[in-house]
Amino acid sequence: MSKSNIIKVQQLSKHYENHKILENIDLDIFESDFTVIMGPSGAGKSTLLQNISTMDKPTSGKVIFNQQDLTQFTDKKLSQFRKKDIGFIFQSFNLIEHLSVLENVCLPGLLLKSESKQQVIQRAKQLLTGLGLDGHMDQAITHLSGGQKQRVAIARSLINQPKILFADEPTGALDSTAGIEVLDSLTLNNQNGQTIVMVTHDLKAALRADRILFIKDGKIFGDRNFTPYDASQIKARRTEIESWLQEMGW
Amino acid sequence: MRKIIKSLIMGQKTFMVTIALLTFVSALTSMTILTAYRANISQYRSAYRTDQLPDVLVKMDNDNDITTGIKSLKNVKNVTSKVGIVSQVMAKNDENVALFISNDVSNLNLKVPDNHKIILSSYLKSSDNFKVGDTFKIGQQQLTVQGFYDDHLLGSPLFKYKQGIVSKETMQILQSQKGQQKSQLAFVNAVKKAENSSNLLSDYPDRLQADLIYDKGYIQKAYTMLPTIVALVIILAAVFLFGICLFVMRFALLSGIDKDRQKIATFKTLGMTNRQVNLAYVMSYLGSNLVGLFGAVVASFWTSNLAFKFFWQLNGLTSAQHVPINIIIVSIITLIMVGFSTIIILLSLRPVGSISPAAAFQGSQSKVISSSGHLKLTKSKMPLQIALAFKDYRQKIGHYMTFTLVISLFVFLSLMIMTLNQGFKGKINGLFGLPSVDLIMQTPNDTLRHESLQKINTITPIKSSGYNQETKILLSKDVIPVHRYSQIPHEIKVLSGHQPKQSKDLLLSSNLMKTLHLSVGQTVRVKTVTNDSCWYVSNN
Ligand SMILES: Nc1ncnc2c1ncn2[C@@H]1O[C@H](COP(=O)(O)OP(=O)(O)O)[C@@H](O)[C@H]1O
Ligand SMILES: [Mg+2]
Numbered sequence: 001m002s003k004s005n006i007i008k009v010q011q012l013s014k015h016y017e018n019h020k021i022l023e024n025i026d027l028d029i030f031e032s033d034f035t036v037i038m039g040p041s042g043a044g045k046s047t048l049l050q051n052i053s054t055m056d057k058p059t060s061g062k063v064i065f066n067q068q069d070l071t072q073f074t075d076k077k078l079s080q081f082r083k084k085d086i087g088f089i090f091q092s093f094n095l096i097e098h099l100s101v102l103e104n105v106c107l108p109g110l111l112l113k114s115e116s117k118q119q120v121i122q123r124a125k126q127l128l129t130g131l132g133l134d135g136h137m138d139q140a141i142t143h144l145s146g147g148q149k150q151r152v153a154i155a156r157s158l159i160n161q162p163k164i165l166f167a168d169e170p171t172g173a174l175d176s177t178a179g180i181e182v183l184d185s186l187t188l189n190n191q192n193g194q195t196i197v198m199v200t201h202d203l204k205a206a207l208r209a210d211r212i213l214f215i216k217d218g219k220i221f222g223d224r225n226f227t228p229y230d231a232s233q234i235k236a237r238r239t240e241i242e243s244w245l246q247e248m249g250w
Numbered sequence: 251m252r253k254i255i256k257s258l259i260m261g262q263k264t265f266m267v268t269i270a271l272l273t274f275v276s277a278l279t280s281m282t283i284l285t286a287y288r289a290n291i292s293q294y295r296s297a298y299r300t301d302q303l304p305d306v307l308v309k310m311d312n313d314n315d316i317t318t319g320i321k322s323l324k325n326v327k328n329v330t331s332k333v334g335i336v337s338q339v340m341a342k343n344d345e346n347v348a349l350f351i352s353n354d355v356s357n358l359n360l361k362v363p364d365n366h367k368i369i370l371s372s373y374l375k376s377s378d379n380f381k382v383g384d385t386f387k388i389g390q391q392q393l394t395v396q397g398f399y400d401d402h403l404l405g406s407p408l409f410k411y412k413q414g415i416v417s418k419e420t421m422q423i424l425q426s427q428k429g430q431q432k433s434q435l436a437f438v439n440a441v442k443k444a445e446n447s448s449n450l451l452s453d454y455p456d457r458l459q460a461d462l463i464y465d466k467g468y469i470q471k472a473y474t475m476l477p478t479i480v481a482l483v484i485i486l487a488a489v490f491l492f493g494i495c496l497f498v499m500r501f502a503l504l505s506g507i508d509k510d511r512q513k514i515a516t517f518k519t520l521g522m523t524n525r526q527v528n529l530a531y532v533m534s535y536l537g538s539n540l541v542g543l544f545g546a547v548v549a550s551f552w553t554s555n556l557a558f559k560f561f562w563q564l565n566g567l568t569s570a571q572h573v574p575i576n577i578i579i580v581s582i583i584t585l586i587m588v589g590f591s592t593i594i595i596l597l598s599l600r601p602v603g604s605i606s607p608a609a610a611f612q613g614s615q616s617k618v619i620s621s622s623g624h625l626k627l628t629k630s631k632m633p634l635q636i637a638l639a640f641k642d643y644r645q646k647i648g649h650y651m652t653f654t655l656v657i658s659l660f661v662f663l664s665l666m667i668m669t670l671n672q673g674f675k676g677k678i679n680g681l682f683g684l685p686s687v688d689l690i691m692q693t694p695n696d697t698l699r700h701e702s703l704q705k706i707n708t709i710t711p712i713k714s715s716g717y718n719q720e721t722k723i724l725l726s727k728d729v730i731p732v733h734r735y736s737q738i739p740h741e742i743k744v745l746s747g748h749q750p751k752q753s754k755d756l757l758l759s760s761n762l763m764k765t766l767h768l769s770v771g772q773t774v775r776v777k778t779v780t781n782d783s784c785w786y787v788s789n790n
Pocket of ligand 2: 045046047
């Protein structure tokens with residue numbers, strides 16, 4: 001079965017002054033995939049994610065979404081794309097202090113304005129309940145644990161039902177139990193058809209992937225598909241992925 | 251949008267409160283002062299109108315009827331005159347007050363006082379010169395202060411005469427006393443003068459003898475000058491405060507944007523445009539401004555009345571009316587303040603545009619700084635160092651902005667104070683449009699004085715002239731003016747010695763005695779142009 005691609009990256013390069021981080025990357029991201037980007041520290045994983053997701057502008061190359069080149073978008077079109085079509089999860093959560101949990105989750109929905117405020121709040125509550133946060137809706141962000149914060153961030157990223165969910169080291173700042181909870185909810189969403197692109201250097205996180213991209217020396221050094229995640233076969237999967245990564249020089 | 255604004259405001263609570271407070275104080279002071287100032291002028295005008303006060307006031311120190319002469323002038327509608335006496339009285343605080351006393355209460359909303367009583371213009375009460383029940387003597391006649399009234403004509407502290415009203419009988423007693431200076435006030439109502447006509451009020455032949463000729467404009471200026479000075483100073487302070495407010499705004503924005511880089515970048519990743527982020531900043535900062543402004547408008551209902559009362563009393567008037575809010579002043583100040591704030595906010599928002607959403611990712615901020623950061627000054631030669639320092643200044647203009655703003659505010663303030671100071675230096679009258687003395691002539695000879703005035707008048711018309719009897723004496727090197735009295739005024743108390751009895755007795759002020767190191771009984775030599783003689787000193 002051939003999957004349809006949702007993003008097509010063509011000849012993407014990113015340079016910082018004379019420093020070449022990414023060189024002529026060609027890449028397809030497929031719909032409903034859980035794509036994981038791995039690689040050594042400083043390889044340019046985050047840079048790749050930022051350039052694909054319009055958070056940063058590539059030095060050259062194209063990022064095609066819906067037959068349109070995202071790198072040519074104006075500020076207005078870009079913001080529309082960011083609001084409507086993608087969601088983002090950060091290592092450091094990036095929740096807005098001084099707003100409550102519910103307000104944080106509703107924020108992108110209210111910015112998009114495609115639905116009434118009531119509908120947005122309704123769905124935010126559903127999402128939060130689904131993530132086990134129903135008791136914390138009106139709490140201040142500062143009172144939450146790291147794992148709770150990241151789950152709030154997931155709810156926020158999903159509020160507008162984005163086509164793609166980007167995540168940069170979502171478990172990087174969490175202890176392992178909290179990390180597992182976060183990964184579980186990402187996996188659950190992926191199983192419901194959510195396209196996810198996630199950067200990580202955490203093996204536990206990589207286990208959730210349908211596909212792993214390995215970045216090294218500014219290039220895609222390895223690209224491999226795996227069977228969908230299945231918790232009952234975790235041991236075999238772990239060995240498979242670990243050995244492949246070692247092959248790549250991880 | 252409201253949520254975002256809330257998060258921005260909460261992130262900079264102290265700054266927001268400071269901005270609101272500074273706006274409040276500066277808006278309040280300027281609204282209060284300007285409203286009170288405008289009210290002072292308009293209420294003064296309407297009081298002047300309701301009292302049916304004259305277009306021109308002429309004061310003449312003689313006995314003849316002056317109305318016929320004035321009435322014959324072409325541009326004069328009607329003339330009435332008040333007859334009275336001018337007398338110096340000693341007030342409680344040892345101040346000499348010149349009173350024009352009459353029994354004429356026309357144009358005054360006033361009941362005639364009882365015999366031997368006097369009603370004084372209210373300035374003498376507010377300046378604590380007199381209170382009800384005080385007594386003083388005019389010649390031999392003792393008068394008791396019965397009350398006060400608002401005198402919109404001569405009540406201003408800037409006029410040299412204050413008015414007093416007595417009953418007809420008391421007036422007759424006063425007038426019959428020997429040595430009282432008879433005086434008249436002529437109230438002239440003028441019509442618009444026909445062009446190119448002669449025989450107008452300005453050609454009034456007797457004006458050279460008039461002690462004063464004031465027109466309506468001048469009288470109003472006398473009533474607005476003190477409030478004008480006070481208002482100017484306070485407005486200056488308000489402008490300075492608002493400058494500080496703008497400065498705080500700019501500083502808060504620049505430092506806030508720097509601190510909130512990640513937050514702003516996160517907003518952008520969530521799909522906010524640059525414009526929306528800017529708008530959020532504009533709204534939160536303007537909001538804080540508007541809170542201050544709104545508070546100021548509300549508070550100014552009360553404070554304008556206080557300020558107006560203060561101005562009214564500065565003018566020597568007491569019965570102040572309620573001042574309504576002045577919509578025009580309030581909206582102009584609001585517009586100006588909001589305008590300037592918006593400009594400063596927009597100027598300070600430039601860095602927002604350059605924040606990439608990528609800054610939402612941890613650590614990217616420090617990378618940017620280290621890649622474009624420091625200047626190496628170690629190995630370069632001197633001129634290059636200056637060039638580099640200049641480059642450095644331009645790069646860090648944001649940081650120096652604080653410094654630049656403070657300095658420019660300081661310069662602005664000093665310049666304003668210098669201008670004010672310069673303006674006030676001996677020419678207050680000219681600055682505020684009050685008539686000033688253009689020429690001072692000194693002569694002991696009355697005939698000579700009249701002739702000179704007439705001659706000058708043929709060259710340039712004299713509006714009015716007055717004269718003062720005084721003598722100048724030469725003290726080692728300084729010339730000191732002294733008043734010479736042929737008859738001792740009642741307010742002069744003899745401290746030691748006695749009133750002059752013999753022709754060569756001399757009474758000197760205690761200050762002059764001290765300066766000259768004299769004591770009672772000593773002989774001084776008084777040398778004048780015509781005379782050189784010795785006098786025996788007694789003291790007052
Ligand atoms: N804004 C920037 N300016 C200069 N260099 C940068 C910037 N962002 C990232 N880099 C450099 O690009 C390289 C890749 O960074 P990144 O994509 O964050 O790596 P990682 O794979 O660890 O996520 C690193 O060497 C980093 O120093
Ligand atoms: Mg990274």
